[in-house]
Amino acid sequence: MDIVSALGTLVRVAGTGSFSAVSRERDISKAAVTRQIAFLERHFGVRLLHRRTRKLSLTEVGQMLIGLAKSVLEGIETIEAALRQQSASPVGLMRRGNMVAAGHFLAPRLPALLAGNPGLKVELVVKRPVW
Structure with a gap:
């Protein structure tokens, strides 16, 4: 079982106070939510929740784990x-062959392109027309 997903489920269960609400939120069965919480309890060897007929509450260890889990989940989001931002930026060498007139058009725009995309290298080859 994925521990990160289970930690996210625990954080949401603590936030909503309900297994049912989390199952609706995540579009999974209530049993799946229960299994994820049980997995965490087995994994860490501690009880995380006090389960009562109409109310859930965190144990002392559960409260501590929630604080740590939030930090971990925020770190993963960061x-x-x-990585999404890095993969969205162009990286590599761009070669462009242009006529002299096109070079005059592109040259002033290159500093802005390169400043916005630090992983990009540009090589312009200016070709003279053959008449």
Whole structure:
């Protein structure tokens, strides 16, 4: 089972106070939510929730884990955002062969292109027309 997903489920269960609400939110069965919480309890060897007929509450260890889990989940979101941004930026060498007139058009625009895309290298080859 995926521990990161299970930690996210635990955080949401603590936030909503309900297994049913989390199952609706995540479009999974209530049993799947229960299995994820049980997985965490087995994995860490501790009880995380006090389950009563109409109320859930976190144990002391559960409260501590929620704080740590939120930090971990935020860190993962930061990593994913950084990698998405990195993969969205062009990287590599761009070669462009142009006529002299087109070179005059492109040359002033290159600094802005390169400043916005630090991983990009541009090589312009100016060709003279053959008449």
